[in-house]
Amino acid sequence: MSVRILALVGSLRSGSHNRQLAEAAVKLAPAGTEVALYEGLAEIPFYNEDIDVEGSVPAAAAKLRETAAGADALLLFTPEYNGTIPAVLKNAIDWLSRPFGAGAIGGKPVVVVGTAFGQYGGVWAQDEARKAVGIAGGKVIEDIKLSIPGSVTRFAETHPADDAEVTEQLTDVISRLQILLDRPTAA
Template identity: 35%
Template sequence: MMTKIGFIVGSLREGSYNKITAKTFAKLLPPNYEAVWIEIGDLPFYNEDLDVDGKTPEQWIDFREKIATCQGFFFFTPEYNRSVPAVLKNAIDVGSRPYGSNVWDTKPALVVSVSIGAISGFGANHHLRQALAFVNMPTLQQPEAYVGNVTNLLDDNGEYITSTKDFFQLIVDKYVDFFERLTK
């Protein structure tokens, strides 16, 4: 049976380092795991007044249905002003509402923050973990996935250098072990 892992990237920029990182992680999944790419850029901002029969935006319905098909999630986030981008927080809000219909509930998560700076998106990583704790997503604690000074970790072709990919493989392997312990 194929295990579906939702991949959510908090950066909308076409050449995003978070997208490059997510694509690298997807290649490292075991053969019985599938990366399911989930777009969040087209989600209208959450407004409870719209979350009623006949008014719920189609994008929210489609998003929630796609989330429901995944057994776990990898989140990739840049850091904007020591926190996560609004688009990523909005996706979490849309998936956790209306009250009592949280599609994130109990699905194991991995948080990866990617930055051109030295502190590696530490603030965003931890803000995202706070939100995931509230929506009841157990999140891999170790190894922590902070990717700082990202431009120094890419070769001339825009691919991660071998030692970094080896670290990413360790993270993926630990997540798979974590996921399997929680879902068996």
């Protein structure tokens, strides 16, 4: 069975440590699993019911929905901005939650991980992302977590893919998600 995991990154910065973490996840995906890094969150307009009309949904939002609908699970990478989830990630969750009751993440397994400068690795933002995803209809996998503290210093000269501890932890996250998806009762 082939498993497709869609990775969404809550930072738009090109040198984002969370983006680097997502890039590492793409490389670390075991055989039979594809982690696909979504590009284009910056192009999606802020969610507005006035523009979320069948037949005229903005192309960038429609593409996100279509891509998420084709995935078996989502893996969200979030930094922590002012103690909470970044707007770009929250906006993606909002678009994916609609139409109400039939959103692209409805019932889909979702894991939230990330890295941040603070000593707790962005756990507040991760908790907020889990809350938003759960309310939006996603199946939050609470027991698969990864919070990497001190990102600014830890990854100042090292890509997360070159950090043995991080690659081990990230590989474990992806493997546990793959095992969950391989079970017949997973979704």
